[in-house]
Amino acid sequence: MVHIFSPLTVRKRRIPTAASVLLLTVSLTLGGCASVPPPDNLMNQAQAQLQSARDAGAPDYDPVDFGFAQDKFQQAQQAMANRKYDQAADLADESRADATLARTKAQLAAARAQIQSKTDANSRLRSQNAEAQSENDQHYQQQKAQLAAQMAATQQQDNGQGNGQDDGNPAPSSSAPAPATSSPLPQQAPMQEMPAPSSSVLGNPQQQQQPGQGGFQTVPDAGQQNSGGQ
Numbered sequence: 001m002v003h004i005f006s007p008l009t010v011r012k013r014r015i016p017t018a019a020s021v022l023l024l025t026v027s028l029t030l031g032g033c034a035s036v037p038p039p040d041n042l043m044n045q046a047q048a049q050l051q052s053a054r055d056a057g058a059p060d061y062d063p064v065d066f067g068f069a070q071d072k073f074q075q076a077q078q079a080m081a082n083r084k085y086d087q088a089a090d091l092a093d094e095s096r097a098d099a100t101l102a103r104t105k106a107q108l109a110a111a112r113a114q115i116q117s118k119t120d121a122n123s124r125l126r127s128q129n130a131e132a133q134s135e136n137d138q139h140y141q142q143q144k145a146q147l148a149a150q151m152a153a154t155q156q157q158d159n160g161q162g163n164g165q166d167d168g169n170p171a172p173s174s175s176a177p178a179p180a181t182s183s184p185l186p187q188q189a190p191m192q193e194m195p196a197p198s199s200s201v202l203g204n205p206q207q208q209q210q211p212g213q214g215g216f217q218t219v220p221d222a223g224q225q226n227s228g229g230q
Helices: 009-036 040-055 061-080 085-167 199-202 222-229
Strands: none
Touching: 040 061, 040 085, 061 085
């Protein structure tokens, strides 16, 4: 028995098969997109890390990593708008990591800047203390030199006064009044020689003249008076 195949019959069978394959592909694609949820949590984390890095000063201390984080976050937002949730999730996670790195570097740079500021302040304080100490030392040396000069002048003046008294020269005048000296004793009159007694008187020592008469009258010796009184 001979079978005859018609070309129209083969074409009619191929059309439903191609349509079913295309429909299956579209359904799988739509099903795959619908199976991935929007990465809202990752987007929120990335946005929070960006704000934290900005507060830490990342735009000033680490602008490179902070710029990467911002660019990737904008790309993630664009992927979310196009419903490319897988791509959006990856970009949001990378943005969060770059923002965290930028925040850490900014904190370290701020701490270093603070330490350097304190170091500079301590250096200025030490310099001011050294200058004050130097001024105090100079003032002390000046006072010491003045005191030594005064002591030397006083000693020289004392030596000059001593030398003036030894040489018979008048001592230099000073502000202190000179001590009062005792007045010199009056000079005694020269002793006059008494006239020698006459031979008659010497021959008769017991004879004494009456008061009121002239002649020589012996005066007892002071030693004899003292011996007689004793």
